[in-house]
Amino acid sequence: MGDGGVRDNFEAGKKTPQLRAFLDHVGAEGGELFVLGDLFELWQMNLSRLCMKRLEILDQLAALPMIYVPGNHDVDLAHFAGTSFMGHPFFAHLHAPFSRTLGGRQFRFFHGHEVDEFNAGDDPGFGRMLAIFAGIFEDMNGSPLLETGETAEDVLEQFGDSMLTLWTLAMATVGRNRLGKEVVAPKAALTPAQNPDRLADYLRGVRADREARAYDVAVLGHTHKPGRIGDWYFNSGSWTGAQSSFLRISPDGDVRYFEWHDRRPVEHEVRVLAEEKKPAPRPDERDERDVARPIAKRVFDAPRAAIRRLFPKPTKPERSRWITIAQGALALGLGVAALNVTVTAGSSAGLRLLVTAFGLYALVDGGLSLALALREAPFRRLLNQVRGVASLLLGLVILLRGYSVEVFVILVGVWAFVSGALRVAASVVFQKVVDSRWLAIVGGGSMIAGVILLLWPASASLLKIAIAGYLCYYGATELLAGVFGQRRLMGARRGSPSPSGARGKRHAVRALGGPPTASPS
Incomplete structure (x- = not known):
C-alpha cells in the first residue's frame, strides 16, 4: 500500500474496498492471516503519511489474528518487531520469519528476500534507488504506466542497469583494492521482481535455505509471481495489477490458490512456475566462454532501447x-x-x-x-x-x-x-x-x-x-x-492508460503475501 498519491498503484487500482472486504472475510471464517512482506511501499512513500492514509486498514488488520513479516520494501520496520516502539496495535503483529507444522510437514513462512544474497540486508541498494527514480518519473507522468502499457520501473530497470554497470566497471579497481571485495553487478542487486532473469539464482538460494533449515515447504512472496514449484515452493503473488491473489492453507497442509474478485474468493489451479529439474550452475561454475563476453560493448544497448520507449x-x-x-x-x-x-x-x-x-x-x-x-x-x-x-x-x-x-x-x-x-x-x-x-x-x-x-x-x-x-x-x-x-509516433495515444489494467505496476504493494490459514489445532 502507498500513501494515495500518483505513485500508489494500490489506490489507483481501487483495491482498498476489495482489501477491506477480504479482511472481513478472513475474520468471518475465523482464519489466521499471514502477511508476508511488502505490505507498505516504503521505497517510494513517506511512512507517516502512508500510515495516516491507511489508518482504517491498520485498525482492521490489528483486530485480526495475524502475523506480519516485513519484506524488502518495508524492511525499515523489521527492527521494531517485538518492541512497543510503534504505538499502533497493528505493529504488535510484526514478526520475524517463522515455521509451522501442518499435516506432518514443516512450512516456513517468510517474504523471500532473506535468501536473496543481493537483497537480504537492511541497507538501501540499487533496487531501492531504481524504485525512487521510477517514482519521480511516475509523478511527472501522472501514472505508473507508459503509453506502451509498460511500467516505468520495468523500462528504467534496463536504462539504470546499464548506467550502473558503467559505474561498476569504473569503480571495480577501487572496489577490489580498497574494500577487499568484488563490486556487485547492479543487475544482480535488483530484486527478482525487477529483474526476472535472476529467478534461477533466487531459487537456488531458496533451495539452499530449505536444506539448511530442514523445512519441507517454502511459502513466500518477493518475486510476486503466484504459483508453485513441485510441492515445496508456493508464492502467494500480489495485490497489484489485475489479480488480487492469496493462498489458503488448511491444518492438514493442503495449499490452495485463490484470487479475490467482486468481494468474494475464487479458487484457481495453482500455476506451475517451473518444472523440477537440476538447479542451473552458478556463474562461477559455467563455461568460461559464457562469462567472458565483453560487457562494455553491450552496455549501451539497453539504455537506448529504454529511451526509445520512454520517449518514442x-x-x-x-x-x-x-x-x-x-x-x-x-x-x-x-x-x-x-x-x-x-x-x-x-x-x-x-x-x-x-x-x-x-x-x-x-x-x-x-x-x-x-x-x-x-x-x-x-x-x-x-x-x-x-x-x-x-x-x-x-x-x-x-x-x-x-x-x-x-x-x-x-x-x-x-x-x-x-x-x-x-x-x-x-x-x-x-x-x-x-x-x-x-x-x-x-x-x-x-x-x-x-x-x-x-x-x-x-x-x-x-x-x-x-x-x-x-x-x-x-x-x-x-x-x-x-x-x-x-x-x-504515428498513432501514439495522448495521455496515459489507467494504472489499474492488467499490466499495472508491481511494486506499490508487492504482495498481500500472507495466506489466511486455519489455526493448526
Missing part, C-alpha cells in the same frame, strides 16, 4: 510545434527589429529600446514554454517548465535592473550559454530518438553566442549588433526545429 521516435508532427514556431518567429522578429534600431536610433535610446524589448521577449518566451509544457511528455515537460520559469525570471530582472550595459550583457550571455548547453545535452541523450540535429544546432549556436556576449566589450553599439545577430540565428533555428523536429 518521432514520425508524426505534433500540434505543439506551433508554439516552438511562435517562439522562433518572436526571436527572429526581435532580432530584425534590433538591427533596424541599431541603424535608425542613437546608441543610448537604442539600448533602452533593446533592453525593454528583450525583457518583454523573455517574458513571452517563458509563457510560451510553460504552455508548451502542458502538451509534452513528462521529461520534456520538466525541461520546458524549467526553461519557462528561467525565462520569466530573466525578463523580470532585465526590466528591473538590466538598463546598465554591463548587467544586461552578463544576463543575456549567461542565459544564452546555459540554455544552449541544456539543448546540446538533450541532443546527446535523445540521439536516434528525436531529430536531435536541430537541438544540437540551436544549442551549439546559443552556447557560442553566450561566450561571445560574455567576452564582448561593454559598448552599447557593438552590443546591439551582437544581440541582434544572436536573436536572428536563434529565431531561425527555432523555426526550423519547430517545422522539422516536433514529431511523435
